[in-house]
Amino acid sequence: MTAPDIAVIETSGLGDRSYLVAADGVAVVIDPQRDIDRVLDLAGERRARITQVLETHIHNDYVSGGLELSRRTGAEYVVPAGDELGYPRRAVRDGDVIEAGPMRLQVMHTPGHTHHHVSYVLRDAAGSVIGVFTGGSMLHGTTGRTDLLGAEHTAELSRAQFRSVRRLAAELPGDTEIYPTHGFGSFCSATPASGNSSTIADERQSNPALTQDEQSYVDELIAGLSDYPSHYAHMGVINEAGPSPVDLSLPEPVDPVELRRRIDAGEWVVDLRNRIAFAAGHLRGSLGFELSDSFVTYLGWLHSWGSPLTLIGDGLDQIADARRELVRIGIDELSGAAVGDIRMLAAGDRLRSYRVADFTALAEILDSRDPTVLDVRQRGEFRDGHLPHAVNIPLHELSRRTEEVPAGEIWVHCATGYRSSIAASLIDQPDREVVLVDDDFEQAEKLGLVTSAG
Template identity: 70%
Template sequence: MDVAIIETSGLGDRSYLVAHDGVAVVIDPQRDIDRVLDLARERNVRITHVLETHLHNDYVTGGLDLSNIVGAEYAVPAGDDVGYPRRAVADGDVIDAGPIQLEVLHTPGHTHHHVSYVLRDSGGDVHGVFTGGSMLFGTTGRTDLIGPEDTEELTRAQYHSVHKLADRLPAATPIYPTHGFGSFCSATPASGDESTIGEQRTTNPALTQDEQSYVDELLAGLSAYPAYYAHMGVINSEGPQPADLTPPEPIDPAELRRRIEAGEWVVDLRNRTMFAAGHLQGTLGFELSGSFVSYFGWLYDWGAPVTLIGESRDQIADAKRELVRIGVDRLTGAATGDIDDLRDGAPLGSYRVADFAQLAEARSAETVAVLDVRQTHEFEQEHIPGAANIPLHELPGRLGDVPAGQVWVHCASGYRSSIAASYLDRAGHDVVLIDDAFDKAGELGLTKQ
């Protein structure tokens, strides 16, 4: 029984292809299904079933498209109201894929109708369990995505669902979660890259705490999640369109300038320090790296046309793939090449990049305005005294709250602050980007808890 992991690190998620004796089953595929089809061809297997553990909140599923293309049965949890034909699966059902058998367990918590799938061979031996957003590595899926009125009920359900999995399955059972590798669908950060039911019995808070302690701790620890999540459930229930990965139309510098001056979403994908050194004034800097798609989706004006600026066509293609995973489909053009060749005669914008040691030096000489764009709970744990805290996702609506004068902006690593710096620069602020790890601020004695 071969379980192949299809990693989507930008969203912190995993999809799976289970293969045995020429047959394959896919669990929780992302929208860009070419990766799944390529893997099936490599293993010379036929996909007979596509399974969803739940209607996803953090990405657009490729399950419907994949099942249509390969002629597979498409299984979605019973109770989820969807606008397309599917097999509605409920607790106790068995997905019969010949040499691969999957038992459905209703494991509510992340959503009301969430299910897990116990993987067995034709002889009944357990080979793993696909837990979606239920039992994760050292944590559980968050329970506040349906609505505040459901959160406590779902949190208690999550506790019992994790116990259900732990009680029914052997200790050696590998667990294969969809979320928990940096996903905001995780209640708290997950730990490790693999695990078993036995390990989770000693490390997972849902299994090491009593119910009330677990509920209290999870509810107290819930933080903000990306705004684009509000659109994912709707798209996934109505039935997503297939992913279009064709390159955006190339545009010339004059058209690029027109779009910037019209206030459109023109996004520069280059490295944050390259953007700071020289960029087209009026553009936003979203470095194409690990956290790109989550923060883009969080700040994006949903449905607005997007123009991308990149160093190469490959960079544009990578960005488009990430964006279509969350349903950002209005990519109306792209420009590549040297930024100096794209400016259409207009002067480039720029701002200073510094580290925390330079901030400490500046603070010793004068009063310096510091803007911390981490989330509120991060700020409350430890921060620089006198710093203003405006979480990145609130910044576009709170530019009037930004301190006057030169503003030194930081986060935990430099990524969020680089996006914030581009917003501040576009709004006319004199900004200094602190591109440094926040731990350095503590080492320099700049912080208090």
């Protein structure tokens, strides 16, 4: 018998991980994303048959691929007991054991991220603990957020989260490897996680639920909770009802005349190209969402759920990648896509453009004139330090607050340039001279521009 092999399946755009655990030709999958072809390919490479698909909880940040994966492979679908679901599954409770070839996975009820959340302790054939799959409970240096089910549950779930992490630390050996689903950039993490690996012993030294008393932990967690993407409101509902099979086919092509009609009608036409290329020339009224690790989070957050969405890309590969990202958060219906030279897609219409600069350039002009500086970071980031007289409108609020942005010269920045690139496209109007600050905020600190904090 071989030791279990644990393969990590990264979904960096959502800050999540899924896992495939294989031994002796048998495999178990934990918290799979909706695009299950990645999981099937991985199982095929290991020549392993998937016998069980496990969920640690009903997810709020992505559409699960667990139901479809279980149907496609004939695997047993294992979900924590307690939630009313629209499909058959094995409902497991604390102490239950899932057997998969030489592997055993013990269920531990670890509420906090959700009421019915569980973790799975992986043991080999000899009974030795190999690792624990903690979902949104114990993360690397932090814990899962506790406010996704509503403010009325947050205090109760925060205390439950504290006790769950303490239980994991008390009952598992110090060398137990921790395999969380969230915490790699996910907004499901209460605070930013640290590192790519950790053990129970590591967490005893660094995790706030293990280094603070209960009240201090709860107070600090709740005080630090920031806004989270609006599309989260739909994910749990879809996962409870049962997601439909994934469709990764390309959307229908759209010609330049139809693109212009859609933009003029107020529909979202999203340009996936690099933010520098977008700034240099784009269709008037289109929106710039560079296809990157942050793309799906912010598009899902700002886009009105269910409204028409058309994509523009350099090529079909870029459209296909965006399609894959979007189905992970349940955006299945795309109105179409256009690819190719942006000048050809403009069909004779003059392209819009705006300047791209850095904080050094901003420092130079602040000595001679007083432009509007728009900071689109979240409020907590702004409180920690900002430019004097900067206007703070978090990106996810900008669409409904654009009237607060004055006419004239507008320098827009965030922490790295990505959010500000989206914001620049949202506020770009003939009466505004938009300048995109494509730079790290650390550079503003080095230049001595950040003089306000608290």
